[in-house]
Amino acid sequence: MRLALISDIHSNIQALEQVLARLDRERVDLILNLGDLVGYNANPNECIELIQTRPILSVAGNHDLALLNAELAQHFNIIAYQAIMWARSEVRPEFLEFFLDLPLTREGRDYLACHGTPTSADSYINYHFQGKKVLKMLDKGLRLRVCFFGHTHRRALWYKDIRGKVATQPLTPGKIFLEPKWHYLINPGSVGQPRDGNPDAAYAIFDDEEFSIQYKSVPYDVAAAQENILRAGLPEFLAERLGQGV
Amino acid sequence: MTMYQKEGILKDGSRVILRPMVKEDRDKLLDFFRHVDDRDLMFLRNDVRDPATIDAWVENLNYRRVFPLIAEVDGRIVGNATLHMRKVGWKRHLGNVRIVIAKQYQGKGLGTLMVNEIIDLAAEFGLEKLVAEIHLLANAALATFKKAGFSAKAVFEDLVKDPSGQKGDLVVMVCDVLARER
Numbered sequence: 001m002r003l004a005l006i007s008d009i010h011s012n013i014q015a016l017e018q019v020l021a022r023l024d025r026e027r028v029d030l031i032l033n034l035g036d037l038v039g040y041n042a043n044p045n046e047c048i049e050l051i052q053t054r055p056i057l058s059v060a061g062n063h064d065l066a067l068l069n070a071e072l073a074q075h076f077n078i079i080a081y082q083a084i085m086w087a088r089s090e091v092r093p094e095f096l097e098f099f100l101d102l103p104l105t106r107e108g109r110d111y112l113a114c115h116g117t118p119t120s121a122d123s124y125i126n127y128h129f130q131g132k133k134v135l136k137m138l139d140k141g142l143r144l145r146v147c148f149f150g151h152t153h154r155r156a157l158w159y160k161d162i163r164g165k166v167a168t169q170p171l172t173p174g175k176i177f178l179e180p181k182w183h184y185l186i187n188p189g190s191v192g193q194p195r196d197g198n199p200d201a202a203y204a205i206f207d208d209e210e211f212s213i214q215y216k217s218v219p220y221d222v223a224a225a226q227e228n229i230l231r232a233g234l235p236e237f238l239a240e241r242l243g244q245g246v
Numbered sequence: 247m248t249m250y251q252k253e254g255i256l257k258d259g260s261r262v263i264l265r266p267m268v269k270e271d272r273d274k275l276l277d278f279f280r281h282v283d284d285r286d287l288m289f290l291r292n293d294v295r296d297p298a299t300i301d302a303w304v305e306n307l308n309y310r311r312v313f314p315l316i317a318e319v320d321g322r323i324v325g326n327a328t329l330h331m332r333k334v335g336w337k338r339h340l341g342n343v344r345i346v347i348a349k350q351y352q353g354k355g356l357g358t359l360m361v362n363e364i365i366d367l368a369a370e371f372g373l374e375k376l377v378a379e380i381h382l383l384a385n386a387a388l389a390t391f392k393k394a395g396f397s398a399k400a401v402f403e404d405l406v407k408d409p410s411g412q413k414g415d416l417v418v419m420v421c422d423v424l425a426r427e428r
Contacts (some may be wrong), residue, residue: 074252077366078264078315081252126424152424195372235250237309237371246372 001109002027005188005204007034007150009051010063011087012192012242013043015201016050018220019191026205032106034150035061035115037099038091040083040193040238042228047192048095060102061115061151062122067091068099075122079235086234109208111146112138124152128166131185135160139183146184148206153195155202155215158185171215178211186213192225193238199245254317254363257355262324264363267314269304271323276300278323278348286346288408289379313367317347317356324348327360329367329376339374341423345387357390365394368423375420381406382415396421 004023009016023031033056038044040063051058066073066084073084104121106113115121117134125131138147139160157169157176160183169176178184189202196202200217207213226239251265267275279287279294292299303314310331317325327345332338343364347357368376378396380387388398396419404413 077363077370078250078252078266079367079370082250124424127422130425240310 001029001208003108003111003206003208004028004031005034005148005186005206006031006056006191007115007188008036008061008153008190008192009033009047010036010039010190010192011041011044011047012201012220012225013046013050014221014225015192016047018218019201019203020050020054022216022218023203028205031056032113032148033058034113034148034188035059035102035121036063036150037061038067038084038087039063039080040234041225041242042232042234043225044087044091045095048091048098052098057106057113058102059106059113059115060099060104060121063087064099064102065121068096079237083234083238086232090232107144110144111148111206111208112142112144113148116149116151118142118147121151125149125156125158125185125187126152131158131168132160132166134158134185135166135183138185145182146186146206148186148188150187150190152187153190153193154187155189155196155204156185156187157213159183175212175214178213180211184213188215189217193242194245195241197245199243252363254356254359256351256359260319260354262351262356262359263318264360265316265318266309267304267307267316267326269307271316272300272304274318274321274323275303275326278326279346281348282346283349284409286349289381289406290344290346310371313364313371315360315363315367317351317360319351324351325356325360327364329364329371331371331373339372341368341371341373341376343376343378343391345390352386357387358393361390361394361396365421365423365426373423375422378419378421380417380419382417388417388419391419391421394421395426 073081116123138144160166162181188204191201194202200219202217205214222242229239251263254262254264313329315327325347330342378391398417399420400418402416405416406414
């Protein structure tokens with residue numbers, strides 16, 4: 001089965017449209033959305049509407065949860081807070097049901113999908129101790145080989161080899177074949193607000209039969225997304241960062 | 247909708263507004279710094295009681311160079327924290343933090359609230375580490391930064407001088423922005 005992994009769309013309709021158009025040309029069996037459909041950018045309704053027209057399986061991200069419960073947004077920094085409060089005032093009431101139904105994790109054949117970590121939509125996998133903790137949970141507790149996650153907006157490939165060594169693997173262009181007996185944490189990067197220096201909308205294709213991952217990205221109309229942010233009165237930094245991929 | 251502000255709750259249950267400094271804060275800032283103890287200002291690089299300094303700040307706001315966070319109660323500024331960033335160079339992943347809290351709001355958790363907010367903003371801006379320079383005898387400030395996730399990395403003996411010329415030890419504290427557990 002070929003799985004398309006998308007994450008952190010964050011109300012960026014221009015980026016989402018380009019990624020879905022590209023996926024239409026890929027031979028994928030399933031699209032997994034790893035959360036945070038809303039927040040930061042200026043087109044939440046358009047993104048929710050588009051996501052619902054496709055057979056996409058989604059999990060809840062911390063911004064999705066804060067859309068439903070403003071108290072959770074209190075933990076956001078001022079910029080993210082401003083953006084999610086704006087989204088709360090903009091999202092059409094009939095769309096809220098979509099978020100009410102979102103699970104925190106989804107399990108498939110030998111994989112788990114989550115937003116931050118399997119136990120929290122608001123925790124990060126950035127550092128070695130964080131990756132090690134989740135890989136241990138995956139191996140010993142959940143007995144699964146792969147965990148797909150988002151939240152950091154940066155592409156990543158963590159592994160735990162058969163001797164228990166935990167590290168990140170360099171992301172090379174093209175298909176990366178994974179070791180059948182190792183455990184992996186896979187972050188496809190962000191569709192709507194990439195932060196790894198490449199402003200293109202990021203996604204990934206996972207193949208569970210040949211056990212491979214391929215990181216991909218597609219250019220989109222950044223200027224139009226920036227214009228929408230400024231027109232909505234959202235913080236200027238949110239527009240600026242899209243051009244730099246930070 | 248009021249742009250860019252958030253409410254925080256202090257240890258005694260009182261509420262403060264956290265928001266970025268804006269041009270219109272000039273007079274409030276001057277009033278704030280005029281009522282702060284001299285000792286709480288000695289680490290700043292500018293004479294913040296000079297109206298020209300504040301004019302220069304509010305006229306040249308650039309949130310990607312310096313993000314100035316204000317705490318406000320009933321229209322009065324009671325805290326000022328700044329996050330200083332560089333776009334290029336070998337320290338481009340680092341931010342420096344400076345914070346001043348009004349005397350009557352010290353010990354109420356406002357410092358911790360503002361430092362936590364600065365750490366979250368640093369993550370948003372893509373910074374990896376934050377650096378704070380604190381006088382070794384500033385026990386409350388040291389405790390505040392430690393509580394927020396900073397740890398002391400170096401102490402420089404007799405490095406700084408107070409307004410009277412008395413030498414003091416400087417502690418350099420560092421926080422791994424992305425390693426913080428929520």
